[in-house]
Amino acid sequence: MKKQVFEGLSPAEIKEINAETSHYEDKAAVSIEALKIVQKYRRWVSDDCLIAVAELLDISPTQLEAVATFYNLIYRQPVGKTVIHYCNSVTCWMLGSDQIQERLCRHLNVGLGEMSTDGEYTILPIVCLGACDHAPVAMVGDELRLDLTENAVNEIFGR
Numbered sequence: 001m002k003k004q005v006f007e008g009l010s011p012a013e014i015k016e017i018n019a020e021t022s023h024y025e026d027k028a029a030v031s032i033e034a035l036k037i038v039q040k041y042r043r044w045v046s047d048d049c050l051i052a053v054a055e056l057l058d059i060s061p062t063q064l065e066a067v068a069t070f071y072n073l074i075y076r077q078p079v080g081k082t083v084i085h086y087c088n089s090v091t092c093w094m095l096g097s098d099q100i101q102e103r104l105c106r107h108l109n110v111g112l113g114e115m116s117t118d119g120e121y122t123i124l125p126i127v128c129l130g131a132c133d134h135a136p137v138a139m140v141g142d143e144l145r146l147d148l149t150e151n152a153v154n155e156i157f158g159r
């Protein structure tokens with residue numbers, strides 16, 4: 001008999017994922033939702049959690065990793081409480097998103113993808129956020145910030 005090892009997951013996570021899978025014949029259909037559930041509790045998805053979720057969904061860790069890699073809002077490394085996604089697609093890039101990213105990283109004393117020492121922030125790139133007419137833009141947590149300028153540090157952290 002196959003041993004079930006969901007040890008990387010909490011009972012609450014397992015319960016929520018099972019509730020999602022109950023709506024589908026193919027458990028794999030909830031791959032992204034299951035990863036989001038784990039991330040809601042932990043802010044990121046560790047290798048152990050990914051393996052446990054794959055087991056729960058009856059798919060291979062490789063399949064689930066492919067989903068996690070494709071969906072850039074699933075974090076596979078620890079991140080700060082607030083993730084700042086700056087858009088680095090063409091319009092934002094032409095209007096200075098690289099400089100904004102450098103200023104934000106310098107302000108927090110972090111590299112891209114690193115967590116600030118207080119655990120509050122991580123800065124990551126993201127593709128077009130669909131607000132090109134207000135470029136350059138960033139998502140600060142769930143909040144879209146438009147028309148950023150060279151004062152982006154104040155515009156983002158000054159509130």
Ligand code: FES
Pocket residue numbers: 087088089090091092093127128129130131132135136137
């Ligand atoms: S290119 Fe940045 S929002 Fe579209």
